[in-house]
Amino acid sequence: MQHFLEYLGTLLHLVGMLLFVGGHIWFGFLTAMTERQQDRDGARFLATQLPLMATVFGVGVLLLFGSGVLRLFVWGEPGLIFLPDPYGWILLSKLVLYMIIVVNGVLIERRYLPHVLQERPRLSGAGTELYLTAAWSQIKVRARLNLLLLLIVVALGEALRYSRL
Amino acid sequence: MRRRHDHCTRGAHLPCAICYLLCAIVLLPCWTPVLAHHGGLGIEGDLVQWALKVDQWQDEGITQGHRVKFLSYPRQPIVGNSTRLVFEIQSTATGQYVSGLTAQLEVQAPNGSPRQLPLPETTGVTAYYETAMVFAQEGEHIITFRALGPDVPFSTSFRKAVSRTTLHGDWPTLLGYGTVLAAFLVTWLGFVVSVQGRFATVRKGAPSGSTETF
Numbered sequence: 050m051q052h053f054l055e056y057l058g059t060l061l062h063l064v065g066m067l068l069f070v071g072g073h074i075w076f077g078f079l080t081a082m083t084e085r086q087q088d089r090d091g092a093r094f095l096a097t098q099l100p101l102m103a104t105v106f107g108v109g110v111l112l113l114f115g116s117g118v119l120r121l122f123v124w125g126e127p128g129l130i131f132l133p134d135p136y137g138w139i140l141l142s143k144l145v146l147y148m149i150i151v152v153n154g155v156l157i158e159r160r161y162l163p164h165v166l167q168e169r170p171r172l173s174g175a176g177t178e179l180y181l182t183a184a185w186s187q188i189k190v191r192a193r194l195n196l197l198l199l200l201i202v203v204a205l206g207e208a209l210r211y212s213r214l
Numbered sequence: 215m216r217r218r219h220d221h222c223t224r225g226a227h228l229p230c231a232i233c234y235l236l237c238a239i240v241l242l243p244c245w246t247p248v249l250a251h252h253g254g255l256g257i258e259g260d261l262v263q264w265a266l267k268v269d270q271w272q273d274e275g276i277t278q279g280h281r282v283k284f285l286s287y288p289r290q291p292i293v294g295n296s297t298r299l300v301f302e303i304q305s306t307a308t309g310q311y312v313s314g315l316t317a318q319l320e321v322q323a324p325n326g327s328p329r330q331l332p333l334p335e336t337t338g339v340t341a342y343y344e345t346a347m348v349f350a351q352e353g354e355h356i357i358t359f360r361a362l363g364p365d366v367p368f369s370t371s372f373r374k375a376v377s378r379t380t381l382h383g384d385w386p387t388l389l390g391y392g393t394v395l396a397a398f399l400v401t402w403l404g405f406v407v408s409v410q411g412r413f414a415t416v417r418k419g420a421p422s423g424s425t426e427t428f
Contacts, residue, residue: 107408114401118394129394132386144393145235148400155404159411 054123061116069109070203072102073196080189096165096185103158110151136209143205146198153195161187271302275359275370281306282359282370290387291349291376301333301343301359311341315361319345324353333359349376 076095083091121129130144131137164184271283283302291297299319303312317333336342349355355376360369375384 103408107405110401111405114397118398121394129387130390132390137386137390141389141393144397148397149235151400151404155407158408163411 051123055120058116058120058123061112061119065109065112065116066203067109068105069113070196070199072105072109073192073199076102077193077196080192099162099165099188103162106154110154114147139205139209143202146202146205150195150198150202153191153198157188157191157195161185161191273372275372276306277370278366278368279306280304280312280361280368284357284359284372286374290380290384291374292380293349293352293376293378296346296348298344298346299357303341303343303361313340315343317343317359317361319347320358320360321347322356322358323351324355325351352376352378 079091079095082088083095130140132141161184164182165188272285272289274281274283276282281304283304285300287298287300288295301317303315304310305312313335315335317335319331319333321329321331323329331345331347333343333345336344343359353376355374356371357374358369358371361367377384377387380387
């Protein structure tokens with residue numbers, strides 16, 4: 050049972066990473082492409098898909114946190130995150146960055162996403178344009194910040210494998 | 215324009231705050247004193263240590279030319295639960311592991327009452343002495359390893375705090391629980407805020423799904 054739960058936790062963690070980290074990578078890549086190529090249709094498409102992306106990212110966050118906590122409970126060490134071992138400090142860093150990422154995501158969804166959804170063009174065809182409002186800029190900046198933090202978290206996760214200090 | 219200015223001002227503070235936090239995280243392990251030597255044997259069959267690949271010697275003492283490494287599993291002993299007390303003996307002069315000792319363990323409870331236990335060498339593992347013990351009292355215990363060495367007897371002592379429950383541990387334990395709890399609260403808050411936002415959008419009649427076409 051323990052082995053199964055550990056396997057399940059790892060599997061869900063990987064799926065969560067695919068959704069959350071992979072989604073952020075794709076979002077960052079596509080926004081950079083639309084900016085570079087002045088692709089209005091692409092930008093409009095991204096704005097259209099923002100709610101779906103927010104949902105996918107939310108599912109990814111829940112999977113990541115749930116599977117991470119599941120593995121901690123399966124291991125069952127008092128203290129949960131193995132402090133004061135080096136492993137524990139790395140895990141603590143991961144959790145702190147995770148909280149920043151989630152708060153940043155909440156800000157994106159609550160403060161900036163509604164503005165973008167209100168300001169996006171209603172009609173398609175010639176003359177329509179996605180105005181690069183402050184809210185849209187903030188979403189891009191904060192999503193990139195989240196991507197940066199996510200990559201650090203992934204690197205810390207890899208460092209956990211080699212925390213034999 | 216005003217809104218844009220506000221966003222830029224807030225945006226300028228956030229990266230600075232993130233940078234400070236990252237620096238603090240990087241420096242945090244440097245500030246922590248190294249209390250124990252990590253190295254040596256792991257506990258065979260221990261799923262946690264197998265998964266973490268972390269050696270767990272928690273303390274060591276050098277006496278009469280011998281290095282005595284010590285660990286307890288679990289790290290934080292709980293009153294009423296069995297705790298494994300493990301020792302590994304090494305010669306400081308040659309670095310060789312010392313087996314064949316007649317070892318004994320003396321555990322002094324916080325109220326001063328001593329208790330003696332035999333400490334047999336684990337079969338098949340050189341210089342590896344282990345016993346299991348159920349602590350009856352909460353507080354700091356003094357654990358003394360005594361051995362009749364080939365030349366001179368030697369002994370060394372370690373201190374181990376015993377908790378009443380896993381929720382009343384030392385500061386690393388509490389910090390660990392607090393961090394996991396904070397992460398859970400942030401996750402829950404984010405989930406609730408997200409769901410509320412979606413319902414609010416639906417009530418207002420504004421589109422929020424991905425099926426809308428432009």
